[in-house]
Amino acid sequence: MATHYLEFEKPIADLEAKIEELSLLSTTSGSFETEIEGLRRKADQLRKKTYANLDPWMKTQVARHPQRPHLIDYIDGLFTEFVELRGDRQYGDDQAILGGVARFRGEAVVIMGHEKGNDTESRLKHNFGMARPEGYRKAVRLMDMAEQFGLPVLTFVDTAGAYPGLGAEERGQAEAIARSTERSLTLGVPSIATITGEGGSGGAIAIAGASRVLMLEHSIYSVISPEGAAGILWRDGARARDAAMAMKITGPDLIGLKIVDRLITEPCGGAHTDPSAAVAAVGDVLAEELRDLNGLSPDALRRQRAERFYAIGRAS
Structure with a gap:
């Protein structure tokens, strides 16, 4: 390529x-x-x-790089015995969020995340990683199963945001995102979210309410895209660079705000220059974080997660 x-x-x-x-x-x-x-x-x-x-706008471009490793690359590089589970048992299957069960270095886990696709055909199939309600309801179903069988949950976040189409809104997009966010926060099993590219708005937080939130060095995580913020603030999407500079969307800012727990170093030139090395680095950090969480009881995990998110934005 x-x-x-x-x-x-x-x-x-x-x-x-x-x-x-x-x-x-x-x-x-x-x-x-x-x-x-x-x-x-x-x-x-x-x-x-x-x-x-790199300034924040440059990092935004790197986070969106089309050759950056996607969910399927992490599945292929880090997991064995992956079995995909489809459908939300209510409406249908949304391929913007993929998930299933697998083994991570010998340990059974539930994995899920956004898949953007890497060519025209696959991008259309996966709707550019923008999930509809059935995607988030599938995520809830997988989290319920993980808790039932005591399996850790590993999520991979890479989306510009949830799909804003009319059909998605008619089928309860906001409610589905809220339910998925709630389920993430109430899990009684270890959970780790990794932002691998874009972490956009509610579409990201719906599967990122984890015990640990990790982030690749050149990824971004924001409540709205820079283009969307520019459109609201200045009625001019062309000022996206100005918005990105002001929004605190990069790793160092988010570590300082305690929104993200740990940054994962990328190969020089970004994850897209050496995808195998980037995937391996993510795997090593996931293994470390899982070891720290595996000894905690369900109540301790829920308490830790609640304290972590309540602390965001706290003034004192």
């Missing part, structure tokens, strides 16, 4: 295009290894410098 460069990565793209050009010339016009190696070092240094100084 061809590399997709973001707007602010143009200088890096220019260097890598030159490397590719010289590599092709090397096959017909002699060796350019010295020049190529110098350009590679320069590109690596530029990438490190660029990614060490």
Whole structure:
């Protein structure tokens, strides 16, 4: 797959295009290894410098990168014996949220999360990760099952928000999100939510009310998209960058606000540059956090989770 460069990565793209050009010339016009190696070092240094100084709008672009690892990549890379469970037992199956049972490093778990898709066909199938009510009711069904059998719940959040269409509203979108959020908060089993890309609005919090909330280094988590906030504040979606700069949507801000518990370091240049390494890093952190939670009783887990969320925004 061809590399997709973001707007602010143009200088890096220019260097890598030159490397590719010289590599092709090397096959017909002699060796350019010295020049190529110098350009590679320069590109690596530029990438490190660029990614060490990303502003919130740049991080928003990285979080939305189409080649970033998606839920299916985490399922393939971290879990074995995955069995997908479909449907909400009321209306139908929503493929924007996938879930089921699996083993994580030998331990039985319930997993679920948003899937955006990675090409036109799969993006339409998964509705770009924007779930309808039946997706959140499926999530509730899976959480009920997890508690019944004493299985930890691992969720992966990557959505611009819940689907705002007329049909979804007619079928009770707000109620479904509220029920899923409530169920997340009242689980008597360990739960860990990982924001892997976008954590958008109620569509994200519906499966992110966990004992631990983790976040990849270049992900974002917000009550509304920067474009939506700009449209409300200035009636101009083109001012999304201004909104992103003001909204405190990046990892360091959210750690400071105690909304997120831990950041997971991404490969230099973002998770999309080395998806396997990014997935492995998430797995290592999940294993650590699960070990800390596995010894707690159901009452202790509920109490810890309640205290964690009550503390957000507390002035004293």
